[in-house]
Amino acid sequence: MNPQNYSSSALRDLTRRHLFSRCAMGVGSMALSSLMAAPGGKTHFPARAKHVIFLFMAGGPSQLEMFDHKPKLTELNGQPIPDSYVKGKRFAFMDSSHRSDLLGPRIGFRQHGQSGAWVSDYLPHLSGIVDDIAIVKTCKTELFNHAPAKLFMNTGSGLFGRPSMGAWITYGLGSECDDLPGFVVLQSGPRGPRGGSVLWGSGMLPTTYQGVPLRNQGDPIVNLSTPADVSEQRQRQVVDAVRELNLKRLIETGDDEISTRINAYEMAYRMQTSAPELMDISGEGQNTLDLYGIKDPKEPSYARNCLLARRLVERGVRFVQLYDTNWDHHGGPTENLQKHLPEKCRDVDQASAALVTDLKQRGLLDDTIVIWGGEFGRTPMGEVRESTGRNHHIDAFTMWFAGGGFRRGVVYGETDEFGFGAVEHPVHVHDLHATILHQLGLEHERLSVRSQGLDFRLTGVDPAHVVRDLLS
């Protein structure tokens, strides 16, 4: 049989036939509904956006060298921060390399666009798109170590085992793509993000909603290729027979895990074709490659991942997350403000801006939310290691948003003269989550899953607010 005939709707029909003919016990109804989970259409109210691309700068980018312009820091460089700011505060590396002397920004800032947003000279390309994005300078998180803070940004909790935002959203909306996972993770930088795969885990949601990492080299996915001496047709026959037998077992046992596995095999089979197609960007025009700053289309890079993110969204993938590592500029030998921060900025500046521009040109930006940010920001005070850097800071840091009904050309929230805390419009991570879900047509308080007698939500138990000021 032609593989194309086994679309998910064919699978649903098949399932329905089996269940209705065999299912005297009534065990299959739940399994049936999970197999038939309609893509989309489960929103709580009309959605402004359908897709999310989260550009995650792992390590905590320094807002003070990028978006939060603080001339006062330059003026008072080297002087201790007033006690009133730091009293009772806790920091990572408290009292070791942590210091209380203010550190002026390492780079100059200029105003750009009609919005007049201040952006540092490290970011010439992002400077050019300030009128397309909403810059939020007063993001606020709760945890100041990398893995817990990354978990918090992704799952709304510092504990292992909670569903990540991508999992929640794919769970809430389903996938619009039946030959690629609904939630895809791409990575660049010298290593994986601290915290690892729990950052894209599904927690107490079914495992089918967890993020799938795509490799940048070789087979995009390990074991993607059929064994050399197995023909396409035979691979299909094997997958069909596995499904038939698994379906019979599902009906016998009523175990939902089997329906997940049936879906997994269908997806795996389709991925064998679609993933290599996706990763092959040789068909992209030279002007597109130039826009992103991709020199060699085969070479893995953040820029290439940005282009892949666009291709994924084009194919209906719900949630794409890019991790770029080594943004932890304490002033250590491999992560300092003088040499490495400008390098990291160069790595992401052009491609991040290009992604927004490219999506806009293709009419995809309206229903795609692009998020840029890390797990926290960095202190206005210098930290002394091999060179002077900045420590982790959770009270005020910058993220930006584009598309998906977010306002364009706004700078939201104001920090104090040192950029230490918010003096206007603090935006907690849970508020960001609530806002993102809102744009996708999901009410954060209703998107919940019951586990152990408790209703778990991305936004936790404390009240979270949709930041309507950010929305157009």
Next chain:
Amino acid sequence: MSFLRLLSCFLFAISAASAGIPFNRDVRPILAENCFACHGFDKKGRKADLRLDTRNGALAVIRPGKPQDSELLARVVTTDEEELMPPKKSGKQLTAEQKETLRKWIEEGAGYEKHWAFEPPAAALIPGRAEEHPIDAFIRNRLTSEGLAASPEADPATLIRRVSLDLTGLPPGTAEVDAFLRERQKDPEKAYRDLVDRLLGSAHYGERWGRWWLDQARYADSNGYSIDAPRQIWKFRDWVIGALNSGMTFDQFTVEQLAGDLLPGATESQKIATGFHRNTQINQEGGIDKEQFRIDSVFDRVATTGTVWLGLTVGCAQCHDHKFDPIEQREYYQLFAFLNSQDEPTLKVFDASVDVSGLSEELKELQQKLAARMQEQAEELAAWEADLTPASRKTMPAATLKILEIAPGKRTFAQSRALFAASIGAVGVFRELNDRYAEVDTVLNGGVTTMILKEAAVPRKTHVLIKGDFTRPAEEVNPGTPAVLHPFSAPSQRRANRLDLAKWIMSPENPITARVIVNRIWQQYFGRGLVETENDFGMQGTAPTHPELLDWLAVSFREGGWNVKELHRLIVTSATYRKSSVQRPELREKDPGNYLLARQQRLRLDAEIVRDVALTASGLISSKIGGPPVYPPIPDGVMGQGQVKRTWQVSKGEDRYRRGLYTFVYRASPPPSLTVFDAPDGFSSCTRRTRSNTPLQALTLLNDAAFYECAKALSQLIQREGLETAFRRCTSRNPSDAELAVLSPLAAADAARVLLNLDETVTRE
């Protein structure tokens, strides 16, 4: 006995009804969630000098019996935002129901209870009929109260596959299934018990449960961090397997791993056991502060000890007093002090057949004889050297020429020996002595090494580290244990050491360890512990679903002499364990998570066992136990991902087909076919594996070279023995006609792949 049971049941019902609001169940969660962050254990974080985590503290704002006079209640019900607790800005808010609970609780006297896990387990009387298995009695008791009926026993083929996989990690062979079915005809109960006996006696039992322990020991075969060089510590892995197979009691198992080197007359095996705490990462990057990473490894040891044996998140008190559990930062460093005073050598380990002391003695004698001989013939050698011509030199190996450049008086023993052997000693007595010397030397230097702990000759001092920062030592502390647990009696004549810690952990007064271990074993059989948060029995953890059962098991385990195999036997012989795992509509409705255990649970097999099942079904598996880790085929490009590219020379012969737990694991680039099925990363202790279910697993089973090789072997079996046998090798049961109808049209090669890819094949039903 049955009367007592009934009575206890009755008393339990009475006490539950008369005690009013149970503090631990209803009140503590309200206080913990809303109040403890500012009015709890952490004195630095405490506001208004008020603590509500103790009754004494709370009496400042509570008048027992008089809710109307209690400020606590006034502050939570007030409409004045200035006065309201918890404050508005905390974002927390009590529900009307919670406020009423507090009111009633105060009215009833505001009684406090110690957190359940810190109270010693009480051997609850077993409810129900005397002839009933105790586990079943507890489980049925709860089911009855919830109006649910237990599922029937699983069918025999499912049962033998289940218990074989659970006890040995291997599926039963078709002959074993047939034998079991035959025996059941005579006496089903005896047949099952005999089966359990056989499985517990199998050497594969130690492999399956060894891997369970190795997860907790964060075992892997490399040093971790960015360099991730290979290490030798597999002797520890083999020690674990051997200890479990020998039926070592859990207290001995614990003592040897935490402090085997400190036991009087410590044996080699007991030293190897201390490898448990050498499974920490080692950072080999240039320019690091070694002390920083040594401290990090001790942090890991404290956290691991706390998690594995105490079921507590002790590590939370590394930087500050624990926010939720009564563990002070100072107490953390007292625990740290036990684990901060050892050297970290490697131990050379020889095969049992090697007479190490005899050979060492012989080597010494040989060395003396050779030295004497060389001295005697020194002049002769000098003459030989003098006669050397440029032409003769040209024929000599570079190593010899190098030695010749060294002045005769400055040559080492090894250099002189080599030179003699290449010249005037090439024949005769010197040759004989020298050959034997080389042989003995090779044997003695050829042993395997393994990483161990050794108590330092001079104890290392331990200080509280401010904020966990090793550069900021504060007050010095001595070894000690958290006051919330049972008392530790420090030795008077000497400094307390790891052995004292191990004995304290295994003390019968310890309220928590037996519960933690039985819970973690239970979890393997039902997919979830009686306490779901298997690594946190503290106040943030979940309460047990069956507290009386948990306590009964804990007390039985301890009182029974920590007999691990007996605990396994107890669980797998219960009817609860043997129930069918088939879902039922009323259970899906009332207990979708199967917390009440009206049925068994289908569980996807652990990563290594997914491999073991494929190898067994296809007949490829090697039954060899232990030995150095092996290198089965892995996908291309996997080893190139770390900072240092490692080679992966695929093993030959039977080592290509060893069980999954013997696969070499580089922490930084672990084998994908294990990782994809959720094998732990070895970076920190893993007390529960997740069970994911993904397209990547499908791709692995379909396309991975190792699984494909199994499929080819199974395909030959299909050709020789038929489809039905192959089906049984994978699932242990006979296929239905409908199933055969799906498989028969396929070529054998394809049918084999189908069988290895079935959900049922990789699942324990």
